[in-house]
Amino acid sequence: MINQQSETLINSHSEPTVNQGYKFNWFDWFCLWYPPGWLILFNRHWQHYHQDPDGWNWLEYLLFLIPGGFYLAFLSRWLRLGCRSPRIEATEFNPSYQQAFRAEILAPIVQHYFRGELQQVENLPSTGPMIVAMNHAGMSFPWDFISLGYLLGETRGWVAHPIAEGSLFEHPWMVWWLPPKWSQVLGAVRAEFSDFEAAVAQGKILLYAPEGLRGPLKGWRKRYQLQKFNVSFLQLSDRYHIPILPVVCIGSENLHPWTINLKGLQKLTKLPFCPISPLMFALILFPSMGVWAMRTRLRYFIQPMETQLSSDSQERKVVYQRAKQFQQRLQFRVNELLNKNLPVLE
Numbered sequence: 051m052i053n054q055q056s057e058t059l060i061n062s063h064s065e066p067t068v069n070q071g072y073k074f075n076w077f078d079w080f081c082l083w084y085p086p087g088w089l090i091l092f093n094r095h096w097q098h099y100h101q102d103p104d105g106w107n108w109l110e111y112l113l114f115l116i117p118g119g120f121y122l123a124f125l126s127r128w129l130r131l132g133c134r135s136p137r138i139e140a141t142e143f144n145p146s147y148q149q150a151f152r153a154e155i156l157a158p159i160v161q162h163y164f165r166g167e168l169q170q171v172e173n174l175p176s177t178g179p180m181i182v183a184m185n186h187a188g189m190s191f192p193w194d195f196i197s198l199g200y201l202l203g204e205t206r207g208w209v210a211h212p213i214a215e216g217s218l219f220e221h222p223w224m225v226w227w228l229p230p231k232w233s234q235v236l237g238a239v240r241a242e243f244s245d246f247e248a249a250v251a252q253g254k255i256l257l258y259a260p261e262g263l264r265g266p267l268k269g270w271r272k273r274y275q276l277q278k279f280n281v282s283f284l285q286l287s288d289r290y291h292i293p294i295l296p297v298v299c300i301g302s303e304n305l306h307p308w309t310i311n312l313k314g315l316q317k318l319t320k321l322p323f324c325p326i327s328p329l330m331f332a333l334i335l336f337p338s339m340g341v342w343a344m345r346t347r348l349r350y351f352i353q354p355m356e357t358q359l360s361s362d363s364q365e366r367k368v369v370y371q372r373a374k375q376f377q378q379r380l381q382f383r384v385n386e387l388l389n390k391n392l393p394v395l396e
Contacts, residue, residue: 072154089338096229104136117335141231156200166197166348173352179253184297186259188305189266189325190343212257214238215322250286269310273303276381279373296353304346
């Protein structure tokens with residue numbers, strides 16, 4: 051189930067070469083099935099392949115596992131670092147580390163916890179640059195996109211790059227939770243037009259949410275109701291002649307169910323969303339659960355490729371109309387799948 055011997059990794063910026071893959075011990079298995087332990091797994095795996103003197107230590111990991119212990123762990127680390135934030139060094143995308151993380155950490159989570167499945171794989175092209183456009187939801191850590199990237203890698207060997215909101219790169223909470231530049235090393239692309247355009251121009255396979263943050267922000271009451279689509283992915287698809295692969299995800303709304311978004315608190319914390327639900331009491335006691343999500347069943351239905359490209363000189367209202375039509379087609383497919391009563395929680 052887990053690849054115990056990954057390929058040799060050559061870490062960027064002259065970090066030492068590591069020949070042994072990450073091997074789970076009893077503590078790792080415990081962390082895998084204990085919700086506050088997922089953050090420990092992410093950081094321990096990083097520390098196996100990278101030098102990270104500013105990272106969490108064993109005492110702090112153990113504090114993660116007790117109610118309220120994360121706050122003591124944070125204080126311990128802050129004092130240990132001389133009352134400063136962890137250093138953030140410039141680090142580039144590392145496909146070798148992405149492969150190791152996918153095989154050694156994501157595999158058991160996606161396969162056995164989220165039970166991710168690709169359906170209608172006959173619609174997948176063999177290779178080539180493309181924009182994979184999917185409905186995004188869950189108001190949690192972006193497990194719907196992370197799981198899709200893993201499954202595409204396993205099925206086609208693709209290196210997929212998710213388009214991520216800026217706070218996943220530089221928000222102060224992320225700097226403390228996750229290793230330095232963790233998102234960039236694993237291939238995420240900042241959701242800014244210039245970065246998005248550069249990635250498209252380089253011919254990468256991009257995972258994109260046409261709804262943007264409107265998808266997760268809509269909350270539980272509007273689950274599976276697709277929100278207004280952005281138009282940038284259509285414009286870039288036309289300009290660089292890159293096709294769009296639509297994907298419908300069923301099950302993502304259950305990653306953090308019964309949620310509403312508190313806009314005032316969201317603006318105060320500068321997070322992409324601030325979900326309030328019955329789970330929030332557990333998250334207050336165990337902040338390390340911020341990378342965790344409820345167990346669900348993620349099913350991805352691959353739609354036929356959108357290959358009809360238009361001139362990039364179209365009027366903006368024409369592009370908006372195309373985006374609306376694209377949204378309507380995906381909404382029809384979502385409704386069609388939901389009417390089949392697909393099980394997502396069994």
